[in-house]
Amino acid sequence: MKRIVIVGATSGIGREVARLFIQQGWRVGVAGRRQELLESIRNEAPGQVETEPIDVTAADAPERLYALIDKLGGMDIFFLSSGVGWYNPSLNPEVEMKTVETNVKGFTQMVDSAFHYFKQQGKGHIAVISSIAGTKGLGASPAYSATKRYQNTYIDALAQLARMNKIPIRFTDIRPGFVSTDLLKNQSFPLQLKPEKVACQIEKALLKKKRRVIIDWKYNLLVFFWRFIPLWIWERLPIHT
Template sequence: MKQAIIIGATSGIGRAVAEQLLEEGWRVAVAGRRAERLEALRAKYGADRVVCRTMDVTQESATELLDELLAEVATPDVLLYAAGIGKQNPDLEEGMELRTVKTNCEGMVRIVDHFINYVKRVSHYGAEHRAHIAVITSVAGTMGMGQAAAYSATKSMQSAYLVALAQLARMQRLPITVGDIRPGFVATEILNPEKRYPMLMTAERAARYVVRSFERRERITIFDWRYKLLVGFWRLIPRWLWERLTMIKN
């Protein structure tokens, strides 16, 4: 039976990935702040298939809780960091900007680094059994976005961090592969329910791309093809022009 740990599995993409893996017969350890949602997953699939811990990734205690999950799921095939927050914040409300940095950057580093050090320490992994570490970043990390400065910048940081980890894993010959998963708009609680978003997809469809990326151990996953095109186009726009494009609102 394959095993995964998903941090940020109470809603949205993380939750949909957890459900898809469980439907496919995986054993899954899940974490997030909303305990009742974790319990609901456990009640649906059974305590032998779902391990859960109530965790806030912005707290130092998150690593102890990760250790507790690892005590029960000793050799996860996949660790998915799906926790994240982000809002449009053109007024630069400082609390929101800083919470975004804490969750998306500090939280990711805390969880991913702790897991890598675990993989280094234990003897379960090797050439035959490598751990795949994946983070849900965003196409928004491609460019700084005026409406969501902290969000776009934290996504950019996440992607750059994963480049560094992929290189470090090769330097140190670690039994680890690294995946950077960059969705476009997905209909989840992170989006503003009062707004309309272009090229929106369901969390279930997003989860299918994510699970396929695990199977292929993809380094970078952008979905769907429309966003691949869009990102390719964005990259051609020079910075001086991008900074003058004031009509970009989403």
């Protein structure tokens, strides 16, 4: 039986992806900060699901990840769905640093731990949710945009590192547009996607081992065209939500 570990599974996209893989008959390890929500997922399929409370920014996060893998009996796919972001045009320093702590420190800690596990195992698949926001800096969300660019680049670097060392690790960089989750609660970003729809596309991308995927077609077009916008024009665009 195939095994997937999902970090950030207590709500939103992560939870929907967990449900889909449970339906597919996989063994699923779910992690997040809220124990009661993890237990509610396990109760849906007690024979298939293992849980572990993990705060990706905590020093014991790698240890807890390995404990979850042991409970599961191994890991074939590591899927990181954990992340934060805020609309922050006032540039509140606390908001910016919280974003960096989770999306850079927490991201790096968890992805590196999965990389080391798969290196020892001799194979594996690392998938992460980044964002189309990493393509261009959004003035309303500076730290979020920058940390997502970091994630895009980090996965590219790890993919190269794996090839340099002849380690058969697959990578999938999932870049959704704006999704209607708690992350965007009370914010009016345009073209918001339903998490259920996004999860279905993520499941297909993981099973097909796609290297990079933008969700959905509307955002594919958007990202394609805005790459051609000169910097001097982009900086003058009044992008508000």
